[in-house]
Amino acid sequence: MFLVANTTKKAVIVKELNLHLGVKQAIDLHKVNLAIAPEKSGELRGYISSGAIKVLKQDSKKSKKLKESKKIVNNTIVNNTIDQEELARNIAAIVKQEVSNQNKDNREIMEALSGLSSLVKNQKSTVIVQGQAQGEVITKKKREKLDLDDETLVQIHKRSVDSMTEKAEGNLEYEDQEITDDTMEDDMSLLEDLL
């Protein structure tokens, strides 16, 4: 988790990350698609040190270790060396690890929530919903951690599509339609500058 909030009265744009932070908006940078890893962004560090962006919560070393152990599990999936039952067992193991860390995580979440509540009032697009019962918050966090690992999801789907299409063959052909795009060259150079 890398939960940050815009403390200023105007939107903050972190160009390196392709990130737009609205007024008083809080966001977990590990749960959105960014141009580069937020930890590597000098621009973000600049905003943090100037106080324009406040870090509400960042993964502790212990959480990082937990993530690393998850990565090992993910690599196992990539290597195609396990079957679906093994995958289910791995997921169950992650959940078990998560549960054993509940108390600590819970404290961290509550700290983050209290920081968040002082900053964010009537903010509807915030990641964490304020005022949930303790247990519910923990369940939400667990579910988010399991659901939002995009790379794992993609790897699982790759395997399932590979297996589905193993015996498939077809004769699909397409008719090409050639069209003129006379604004392409000019637009591309403008767009390239922006992105």
Next chain:
Amino acid sequence: MSNKVYGTDVGTMFFQTATKGTEDKLVIKTTRNAFVEVADIDDIEDTLRQNGWQYVKDGDRYFVIGEDSLRVAKMFPGQVELRRPLQDGVLNKSEDMKMLVLAELIESSVGKSTEKGDVVCTCVSSEAVDEATTSTFHKARLEAMFSRLGYDVVVIEEGLAVIFAENPTITEGEKTYNFSGIGISFGAGRINCVLAYKGMPIVGMSSMNSGDWIDETVSSETGKPISQVTSMKETKLDLGKDNYDDEVLFALTACYKAMISSVIKKFSKKFVEVKSEFDVPLDIVIAGGTSMPKGFCEVFENIVRDLELPFEIGNIKKSSDPRNSVVKGCLRRAIIANKKILKESNTG
């Protein structure tokens, strides 16, 4: 450019790919995103080949794909069912064969990646405002279908693809900012809207009430089959006319007006929710197959300018090529991703 670089739009109605041709030409491939399963009779494969139908074989099951599936469905009414891999802009959860069909469509159109720097940019719907589901699963599955072929994959919001293709602008004082404004894609399954500023998405949302919703509503109100409603929509509908004399055309006109009004109101609500603020008029660009009927842009403008909105509207423009706009935008994004990858690999 030696790399394979594609924009793709895996839509509810059509599957499209675009790649750069020579000079200012683009090569676009379009196929209907539908299929039928045909019975496993003797010599079925020979029959399919003799008819020149496009098909996919999976073990002993045969699926006719694309436009040919419509022909087969019309030839055997009641015996074969026209099926779709996507519904309402996302993977059809009640269709078991969706992944197989889509994977074959995708592989046959873009092939396998052959070298580093091969890129596909595809698009997904923005967050839906009128239902509780997300497109996270859909996005991961689409990404997997291209990355399994070896491509670097970029996924963007569909409305942003319209912005990239049409380049609306915002003028602040003497400065003009490109790729800034509201892009709306009226698809079959969903309407996608994105407000972007200098090519960066600021507000995005999608709504379910689009082309299929219009067909179903008019069919239900008039008692006419959906195929007949769709056909009239595509061939006879002129939104600039009153259409009082034909109940289907009249109902279609009413539904179109309701759809436009509804989506702009939903977008305004989303705009207010994220506390976005723009003091300058925002241009709107319109694209997508559902925006094809004559008079669409004029009706859109009349409705939108009558509404009280939290932002000012500048020019309203319909894409000169509404059916291909999204895939063109995806291609532009893919070309930029390709250049970036090559630059990074050259600089070590």
